[in-house]
Structure formats: C-alpha cells, structure tokens
Amino acid sequence: MHSVSYRANALVTFSLTILAFICAIASLTDNFNSPSPTANVQILNVNRFQKRPNGDDEVALTLDISADLQSLFTWNTKQVFVFLAAEYSTPKNSLNQVSLWDGIIPTRDNAKFTIKAYNKYKFIDQGSNLRGRDFNLTLHWHVMPKTGKMFADKLVLPGFRLPESYR
Numbered sequence: 001m002h003s004v005s006y007r008a009n010a011l012v013t014f015s016l017t018i019l020a021f022i023c024a025i026a027s028l029t030d031n032f033n034s035p036s037p038t039a040n041v042q043i044l045n046v047n048r049f050q051k052r053p054n055g056d057d058e059v060a061l062t063l064d065i066s067a068d069l070q071s072l073f074t075w076n077t078k079q080v081f082v083f084l085a086a087e088y089s090t091p092k093n094s095l096n097q098v099s100l101w102d103g104i105i106p107t108r109d110n111a112k113f114t115i116k117a118y119n120k121y122k123f124i125d126q127g128s129n130l131r132g133r134d135f136n137l138t139l140h141w142h143v144m145p146k147t148g149k150m151f152a153d154k155l156v157l158p159g160f161r162l163p164e165s166y167r
C-alpha cells in the first residue's frame, strides 16, 4: 500500500505536469495570433524650439496620440508596454532615436485610446541638428505574456518635419 506522502508527491508531480502543459499550449497559441495594431499621431503644437546653453537643440511638443492595440491582447497577455520615439538621421548618425512618451497598458479595454500629451521625456538632439529636420514617429510595443516569450514590434509613422527656425 502506498504511503500518504507518496500519494501527495504523485499528485504534485501530476499537477506540475498539467501546469507545464497548459503553459506550453498558452505560449503556442499566442504564436497564431497575428495582431494588426493601428496608430495615428499628430503634432498639435511645437510649444518650444530652442538651443540649450550647451548648444543642443530642444523641442517641446503637444501630441495627439491615438492607437488601437487591442489585437495584441490574447488570454495569455499580462500587459503591454508602449513607447513613442522620434527617429531621424543626421550627418553623424544614420539613426537617432529619442523616446518622447511611454505607457503601460494593463488590459485589452485600455488598449484603444486617444490622448493629448506633452512629450514626457525631453526631445533633445546631441547637437544643433533639428532645424528643418525630417523625422519619423515610431510607436513601439513590448507584449509581456503571462507565460512564454516576450515579443516586440513597432509601427512607423513617417513624414514629420521640424520648423526651420527656433521659436
């Protein structure tokens, strides 16, 4: 006859096997979700555009950010981290990336939003390269699953341009 502890042990092992199996299925089914997020960003205003005392350009913007990231959410999604970056090239660097705004989306219901925001992080160039500069705004996201691998992707919103002169 089996002892109580042997039975308990067998039960735990069995439960863990089932749990591992469910986790594997959860992260597997996630791979079949092909999300189709949409985003639109407008620059409502350039509030400030100046050279800092050290010579670096700085821009302050009012942004209108609207996005529908609901399709990123599956039953295995814990939360989604998003950030909006300005990306541009200068003679020295082919890609400069400056994060302007970010947020954590806890649920699918919060994943469709329109907000008016100032750039939360300073838009500063390491130099004075921003006058008349063409740039893209990119919305990046990192999907954090309850179990399995994290994945990241982005949407590029091209065609922005900074003013020709400081204001």
Ligand SMILES: *[C@@H]1O[C@H](CO)[C@@H](O)[C@H](O)[C@H]1NC(C)=O
Pocket: 087, 088, 089, 094, 095, 096, 135, 136, 156, 158, 159
């Ligand atoms: C901006 O986006 C366009 C179109 O997607 C792309 O060709 C260009 O390389 C991007 N610029 C930068 C600096 O990433």
